[in-house]
Amino acid sequence: MGRLGIPSTRENDVQTCTIIEQDDTKWFVEGTVPGRRHGNVNHGFRITASICHTKTRFQECLIFDNPVYGRVLVLDGIVQLSTFDEYIYHEMLVHPVMFAHPNPRRVVIIGGGDGGTLREVLRHDPEEVVMIDIDEEFVKIAAEHLPSLSNGAFQDPRVRLLCEDASQALKQYEDLFDVAIIDCNDAIGTSEILFEDDFYATVSRALKTDGLCAVQTGSALDLDFLDQTRERIQRQLGATADFRMTIPVYHCGEYIFIAAGRGLDPLGPDVNLLKQRQAQRNISTKYWSPEIHHASQIQRPVTPLSCRSVS
Incomplete structure (x- = not known):
């Protein structure tokens, strides 16, 4: 548990963005959000274009395009925003x-x-x-x-x-x-x-x-x-x-x-x-x-x- 009483989603403070391939299509799977959803719910996004995937000194950053949400930003495996909303x-x-x-x-x-x-x-x-x-x-x-x-x-x-x-x-x-x-x-x-x-x-x-x-x-x-x-x-x-x-x-x-x-x-x-x-x-x-x-x-x-x- 984290200091705030929510499950930690990190192992040694490193989070892997989960990307899977299915029928020649790449998907990002968000299954590591904190709180009661952690380990219980997955949230999938089809990747039509991979824009950036890198690790900074502090976090893992993934940016990709999706047909519904436009450009999506993910940090440490958790969706932060999309240009759609x-x-x-x-x-x-x-x-x-x-x-x-x-x-x-x-x-x-x-x-x-x-x-x-x-x-x-x-x-x-x-x-x-x-x-x-x-x-x-x-x-x-x-x-x-x-x-x-x-x-x-x-x-x-x-x-x-x-x-x-x-x-x-x-x-x-x-x-x-x-x-x-x-x-x-x-x-x-x-x-x-x-x-x-x-x-x-x-x-x-x-x-x-x-x-x-x-x-x-x-x-x-x-x-x-x-x-x-x-x-x-x-x-x-x-x-x-x-x-x-x-x-x-x-x-x-x-x-x-x-x-x-x-x-x-x-x-x-x-x-x-x-x-x-x-x-x-x-x-x-x-x-x-x-x-x-x-x-x-x-x-x-x-x-x-x-x-x-x-x-």
Whole structure:
């Protein structure tokens, strides 16, 4: 078990992307996601073109094309995004907290090496964005093979990219950022520490008193893990709000992001004020909307099908 109570999917911190051949067709099989699906469910993707398969210092990276999802990114055997639906992920991670804040001038992004989160943050016209991602080689790979994700964002002069360990690099900042967005991988390997109390305390110190934080949390199937993570966030960052969405490329489809804040309400303002801010900032979106913002906060009741841990 990992330190967060979810099964580790790594052996000596190395994950092999599983590719099989069937009738002269290559398939990527995602069977190693963390949580209760590990070892119980496989998720297959036909590979029509293999774009990149390499190991960086920190992770194994696979990029391929698929007839349904377009270009697909896999890190350490786990699907991270597809060009078909990545806008849902990035809009719902970024815009709830950015629009909830009346004036997000300074933003820090933890992870997000593909550039999609940075792309969406820059649409709010901040003064400064600090992005901390440990894997410089992956940032370059994504920029080359997934250019629509960053869309030139790394060349923006307002962006400062630090290719360092975020758990340490963030400690140099105190009472500086209006918004923090944690866009890291699942809670295994080098990302595991980014889901712990100590790191959330570091994020809290880096935020201003009215700062907001968004956290990529995980699958809606893993309610025990979500509860544990939410409690840790609340201890260090204040009140929380869950945002639920469906991202088709992911193993279970439904994902949960958590927003948190002390001075500002992480639920965000009402629909009318959200519409006003969206118009003032001249931001058009494909998925997020003021109505979706609040509708996604409605969580279904816990039932036997809600996938609490079972023996």
